[in-house]
Amino acid sequence: MATSMHSVCGVKTPFQASPWRCSRFQPLLQSQQRFESSVSLLSLPGGFSSLKVSYQERDIRVRCQGGNLHILERGQTETHDFEESANELTCVMKFGGSSVASAERMREVADLICSFPEERPIIVLSAMGKTTNNLLQAGEKAVSCGVSNVNELEELDIIKELHLRTVCELGLESSIISKRLDELEQLLKGIAMMKELTLRTRDYLVSFGECMSTRIFAAYLNRIGVKARQYDAFEIGFITTDDFTNADILEATYPAVAKRLHDDWISDPAIPIVTGFLGKGWRTCAVTTFGRGGSDLTATTIGKALGLREIQVWKDVDGVLTCDPNIYSRAEPVPFLTFEEAAELAYFGAQVLHPQSMRPAREADIPVRVKNSYNPKAPGTLITRARDMSEAVLTSIVLKRNVTMLDIVSTRMLGQFGFLAKVFSIFEDLGISVDVVATSEVSISLTLDPSKLWSRELIQQELDHVVEELEKVAVVNLLQRRSIISLIGNVQRSSLILEKAFHVLRTNGVNVQMISQGASKVNISLIVNDSEAEQCVRALHSAFFESNLSDLYWGSRSGNGSVPTESNGY
Numbered sequence: 232m233a234t235s236m237h238s239v240c241g242v243k244t245p246f247q248a249s250p251w252r253c254s255r256f257q258p259l260l261q262s263q264q265r266f267e268s269s270v271s272l273l274s275l276p277g278g279f280s281s282l283k284v285s286y287q288e289r290d291i292r293v294r295c296q297g298g299n300l301h302i303l304e305r306g307q308t309e310t311h312d313f314e315e316s317a318n319e320l321t322c323v324m325k326f327g328g329s330s331v332a333s334a335e336r337m338r339e340v341a342d343l344i345c346s347f348p349e350e351r352p353i354i355v356l357s358a359m360g361k362t363t364n365n366l367l368q369a370g371e372k373a374v375s376c377g378v379s380n381v382n383e384l385e386e387l388d389i390i391k392e393l394h395l396r397t398v399c400e401l402g403l404e405s406s407i408i409s410k411r412l413d414e415l416e417q418l419l420k421g422i423a424m425m426k427e428l429t430l431r432t433r434d435y436l437v438s439f440g441e442c443m444s445t446r447i448f449a450a451y452l453n454r455i456g457v458k459a460r461q462y463d464a465f466e467i468g469f470i471t472t473d474d475f476t477n478a479d480i481l482e483a484t485y486p487a488v489a490k491r492l493h494d495d496w497i498s499d500p501a502i503p504i505v506t507g508f509l510g511k512g513w514r515t516c517a518v519t520t521f522g523r524g525g526s527d528l529t530a531t532t533i534g535k536a537l538g539l540r541e542i543q544v545w546k547d548v549d550g551v552l553t554c555d556p557n558i559y560s561r562a563e564p565v566p567f568l569t570f571e572e573a574a575e576l577a578y579f580g581a582q583v584l585h586p587q588s589m590r591p592a593r594e595a596d597i598p599v600r601v602k603n604s605y606n607p608k609a610p611g612t613l614i615t616r617a618r619d620m621s622e623a624v625l626t627s628i629v630l631k632r633n634v635t636m637l638d639i640v641s642t643r644m645l646g647q648f649g650f651l652a653k654v655f656s657i658f659e660d661l662g663i664s665v666d667v668v669a670t671s672e673v674s675i676s677l678t679l680d681p682s683k684l685w686s687r688e689l690i691q692q693e694l695d696h697v698v699e700e701l702e703k704v705a706v707v708n709l710l711q712r713r714s715i716i717s718l719i720g721n722v723q724r725s726s727l728i729l730e731k732a733f734h735v736l737r738t739n740g741v742n743v744q745m746i747s748q749g750a751s752k753v754n755i756s757l758i759v760n761d762s763e764a765e766q767c768v769r770a771l772h773s774a775f776f777e778s779n780l781s782d783l784y785w786g787s788r789s790g791n792g793s794v795p796t797e798s799n800g801y
């Protein structure tokens with residue numbers, strides 16, 4: 232690409248002196264301007280994470296992100312610095328339930344936001360503390376408690392008391408949430424009357440948590456002189472599938488959310504405070520949720536929509552840790568992760584990140600920082616597209632409990648084709664998601680995704696049905712109460728990881744029932760009994776993260792004498 236100097240946002244940037252045309256997002260262009268040589272790209276709403284433009288009849292992809300303009304052509308990326316407009320929103324900061332669990336925590340989070348004066352953030356909030364759990368429990372109880380007993384439900388009391396106390400302690404008017412609390416009580420009475428809690432009603436019920444926390448927090452920021460504006464995500468373009476309790480975000484969300492947040496910001500700047508976890512079903516127009524922990528996904532979606540410089544998720548731990556601290560308290564923060572590692576870790580059960588949350592960040596190549604709102608000075612974990620893997624062995628150990636495993640052995644002879652296809656078509660027909668798989672020509676061992684089972688409430692009856700179908704082509708052994716231990720790390724060193732892992736498991740008398748090395752190259756999964764799983768994680772953690780990795784090379788000690796130099800698991 233020839234380079235001549237042209238002005239983008241008043242900053243000299245090397246560009247071709249020819250018209251640039253936007254072929255996508257046209258409806259969003261302000262005053263339908265074209266990409267002339269001097270057109271201000273930043274005058275586009277929202278600093279899109281990805282724009283496709285035509286230049287001299289060729290399609291060229293341009294991406295505005297943070298202070299950089301990326302030009303992507305024929306697989307090459309050129310980056311040109313230009314000044315970020317003082318008008319742009321810069322980052323998204325998501326605060327989870329533990330970060331906003333009380334008035335005191337809300338004050339601290341407000342101080343934290345104000346301690347970054349250089350940022351113009353969008354704030355995403357979860358429900359306060361354990362509110363989502365309390366709402367769900369209240370809903371379950373309402374099904375059978377009778378309409379007249381609804382206002383005595385313990386969980387409803389806890390929710391009311393927490394929110395009204397918080398409002399009072401922050402010096403706010405209770406009117407900002409009283410309408411929501413009344414509606415909540417009405418809804419619970421409706422559930423009691425109908426004696427059922429559908430998935431759709433469940434989503435509407437839990438939405439009260441985020442709707443109240445964001446209203447309280449926005450009102451508090453305004454009270455202390457920080458201009459803020461509350462948004463219900465389902466009103467500003469978060470469009471999803473109608474899979475209640477487990478909805479997927481649709482593409483239309485990105486331009487819609489970018490336009491709404493950007494336009495409001497430009498016409499009347501105020502920190503946007505957005506409900507996490509919630510969307511709107513595209514057919515039903517009803518409130519949907521992205522599954523537990525879904526506010527992380529709200530944050531990364533906003534990050535992608537607006538092409539922000541950084542996505543921050545603020546938790547109650549010092550970042551992503553080497554294992555679940557509830558299983559082993561000596562877990563340590565992992566300083567760097569790739570999107571792929573983080574996605575795998577989340578998918579295989581690390582509660583710290585929502586399983587789908589890495590997708591938008593990876594697609595838009597926006598760094599995600601996991602930080603501790605209780606300890607903001609801790610560096611946290613930085614998640615990016617690539618990292619230096621030269622020293623990396625094991626990054627983190629993840630445990631997924633209560634998994635169902637199936638051993639399926641073909642009743643037909645070796646060499647007959649179609650067995651795998653037949654087995655997987657049965658799962659497809661029954662709409663059941665498969666998790667870890669190990670195969671040979673005549674047998675398959677696999678686990679069924681427990682989160683999908685949970686959301687679809689796959690019960691014993693349905694499992695029996697799966698087995699019945701599979702038994703038409705195979706001998707089937709159903710094994711329940713199993714755990715998947717996922718070793719997330721550098722699978723280029725799988726022999727080393729496996730050697731060490733199996734040594735640890737053998738010394739602990741644990742028999743591995745299935746093993747699978749993911750195509751992703753960052754994950755090795757081992758299936759063990761539930762009853763042995765936590766002990767295994769602790770032993771593996773000690774071996775990989777608390778001892779010198781050169782101890783791993785038993786062979787080299789007694790054999791060739793070359794001891795590798797890695798000093799820790801990262």
Ligand SMILES: Nc1ncnc2c1ncn2[C@@H]1O[C@H](COP(=O)(O)OP(=O)(O)O)[C@@H](O)[C@H]1O
Nearest residue numbers: 327328329546547548551552554555581582583
């Ligand atoms: N590998 C891990 N790294 C960090 N935290 C983990 C890990 N596995 C499980 N956790 C749990 O995840 C919690 C943080 O996730 P979550 O509760 O969803 O945060 P928030 O509600 O603040 O968004 C931690 O308190 C920790 O108990």
Ligand SMILES: N[C@@H](CC(=O)OP(=O)(O)O)C(=O)O
Nearest residue numbers: 327328357363523524525526
């Ligand atoms: N409040 C929802 C959504 C969420 O993301 O929460 P948290 O950020 O506290 O995990 C939940 O509890 O699932």
